[in-house]
Amino acid sequence: MKKHPAIQMYDYHVWANNQVFARLKELPREIYDQEITSVFPSIADTLAHIFMTDTIWLGVMQGKAMDVIQASMREAQEKIGDKRLETIEALFEESANAYRSFFVEAGDMEKEVFPEHPKFGRLETNLAELVHHVVNHGTYHRGNVAAMIRQQGESGVPTDYIFYLYEINSTN
Template sequence: MKKHFLDLFRYNEWANNRLLITLEDSQVKDDKIMTLFSHLLSAQIIWINRIKDLPTSPFPLWEQYKLNEIKSMNEESNRNWRDLIEKHPRETFEEMIFYKNTKGTKYESTLREIISHVLNHSTYHRGQVMSRLRELDFAPPVTDYIAYCRQK
């Protein structure tokens, strides 16, 4: 499981980086794109902070950040998720994580469920960003998992 999650987070990093390069190179200025990408990364950081029992308030879920802030958030998220998974003491990720959502409601989920959610959530919102790029007549980068696997 550890190898699998590390690979998926490497893919997530690769896909986010490709998107960042496209936004920078194309000089895309679109509030919807920036808000979606900001949300994607805020959520990644919020979830890692929940797992580590750290405050989540510095990263509002729907705040819009500038491209340089998004880059920094992406680097921080990548580093923290990779570190969490690499240093995890077991091959399974079934321990329960107790946390509160943004409204203060208490929940519990396994680490495996949270990791799967974070990765799926990121893919979903990257897809929304890709659709918006197409609407604005920009060519979105290829971020398919299989494309990532082919270039490894």
């Protein structure tokens, strides 16, 4: 059975994150923690932000109340702890598993949802659109990470969607 396009996009998100983790493991450790002038103070902070945002949106998709989502944010902050690369990578893997379980449980990615934002109000959307937001957000910040790596004199890793497509098509 063919995957829903939103689920394939989410799989790309996971693949691209894993590409970044693999590259960071090849680089000198200080690059990950080094404070630099950028969107976030470090690569570690940028990855923590992606993880936190993924956590928020999973809660939204699951229809959780804002107070429950805020509590999950506090728990996520505690899990992140010292922002060690290995810790963040493991949290991303847990998050991916939670998303995949949710997709199976939800079934219909076109299911309408109506998240309430404290500032922006009620949104009429569907699960697929929210998944696309999560992926787009991650793509934006992986670009920040690539720039931060480059600022420190190293090359990044290609994470464009087309590279994902080539990789998954070569394994089928």
